[in-house]
Amino acid sequence: MKAFLVALLAAVLCAQQASSLFCYICDNEHSNWNCMKTYKCEDHEKYCTTTYSTVGIGNDVGHRITKKCSADCPETNVNFGMAAYSTKCCKTSLCNFSGANSIRINYTVVLLGILGSLICVLRVGL
Numbered sequence: 001m002k003a004f005l006v007a008l009l010a011a012v013l014c015a016q017q018a019s020s021l022f023c024y025i026c027d028n029e030h031s032n033w034n035c036m037k038t039y040k041c042e043d044h045e046k047y048c049t050t051t052y053s054t055v056g057i058g059n060d061v062g063h064r065i066t067k068k069c070s071a072d073c074p075e076t077n078v079n080f081g082m083a084a085y086s087t088k089c090c091k092t093s094l095c096n097f098s099g100a101n102s103i104r105i106n107y108t109v110v111l112l113g114i115l116g117s118l119i120c121v122l123r124v125g126l
Contacts, residue, residue: 022093023048024067032065038094041069047089048096049074055083067096 026035041048051066073089090096 023069024094024096026065026067029065030063035065035067045069045071047073047091049087049089050096051087053085057082
């Protein structure tokens, strides 16, 4: 009986823990409220990702959110002033709840672009 218990204990300690990752999912939504559907990720998918993109300036800014499971962690943060794209990832279940990523409009870049365009137009004489 002792041998059986020792063998059972060894089997339990050596067994690989089965963990299921759950993520919020959505595709190209305007609002984070549309991204509340949960999904059980495949075994090879170890990350929950949130991709947030924005295009425009002032009140004419358009936002898009995509959430999904991912096998890798493609973290990006690109900001072109009037357009920005950011992907964040995390490794625990339902960790991609928030739709707010670290995209910030860089008004200095926007101002320099407008100023450069204005100078070009004035030099050409249009």
